[in-house]
């Protein structure tokens with residue numbers, strides 16, 4: 321029998337607050353991960369990927385290099401509607417041929433070819449296959465007056481892929497009824513389902529934190545140099561330092577803070593400070609760089625990262641910076657929301673050599689380490 325896989329990936333990701341299916345998970349998009357399990361499973365003859373209308377082009381691009389027949393279709397407002405549309409397409413694809421269909425959540429990227437094969441093989445014998453795992457949590461049922469414990473032994477957690485003969489699942493879906501999975505409609509209109517042993521790793525990605533925890537740490541570097549001029553304040557690491565010259569620039573020209581911002585931004589794969597705060601934008605004239613650093617920290621957080629530590633070195637011939645370094649560390653730590661012992665500043669001269677040594681400018685470089693957000 322022809323074996324067709326339907327991957328339902330047209331959801332809105334409301335609980336994640338993001339288009340989770342198309343987000344990066346440790347270097348690959350979630351949907352790429354899910355798809356690759358089906359593409360590398362020899363038992364799958366064809367894949368139908370169901371996506372939101374605005375993702376149709378992306379889906380087609382993703383499928384264009386697949387080495388088995390694949391197609392993308394636009395889904396509906398609910399999961400049931402998305403699957404129904406895909407089943408109708410599967411019917412067209414199968415024609416008169418008998419077929420088995422496996423319906424899988426695009427949001428379950430840890431599915432393995434072994435589980436897909438096991439489900440198809442069971443459905444070939446019995447007409448259906450639904451992977452389940454025991455509950456690892458204790459469970460309670462809501463009651464009118466509160467709640468009551470139920471035995472964990474009495475329940476099972478239901479996963480996908482759920483496999484059926486195409487004709488019988490089409491029959492179950494011909495009823496205009498909503499359900500959270502295929503098994504619910506199949507057992508109501510066709511027959512009891514056959515259970516197969518699911519995989520505890522095959523969990524569904526529901527919240528943004530489920531994605532973040534898969535990412536690996538990332539490191540970024542930043543560098544900056546500003547000219548020293550008479551009549552300008554010397555602001556370094558948010559500290560105003562008494563000196564006969566100051567740093568010249570559009571903002572307050574806080575050299576180490578600029579280097580730190582670029583370290584954070586590049587680690588998070590974001591454009592650098594020149595793009596974020598253009599030097600010709602009047603809004604940033606005389607800007608307090610510590611405030612800009614706060615904005616950078618917010619942006620880094622928005623894309624799923626938290627700073628682990630920051631290390632910066634200032635290169636200045638004069639004045640002696642050692643007395644100010646701990647205050648700079650405090651300022652930076654506060655701006656990016658980490659503890660002071662995770663920010664360290666060092667200072668060096670360049671032994672009278674070059675632009676720093678000749679007191680024409682002050683330079684700084686910085687390194688930042690980011691880890692996936694936990695919240």
Ligand code: CTP
Pocket residue numbers: 328329330331332333334335336341370395396397398399400402403424425426427428524525526
């Ligand atoms: N799905 C779909 N079409 C819909 C709704 C959901 O294809 N109209 C898919 C989702 O893309 C997902 C699976 O069905 O792969 C259901 O998992 P779920 O966590 O509910 O995903 P979303 O519906 O996107 O998330 P939420 O319910 O939080 O909005």
Ligand code: MG
Pocket residue numbers: 331399
């Ligand atoms: Mg949903």
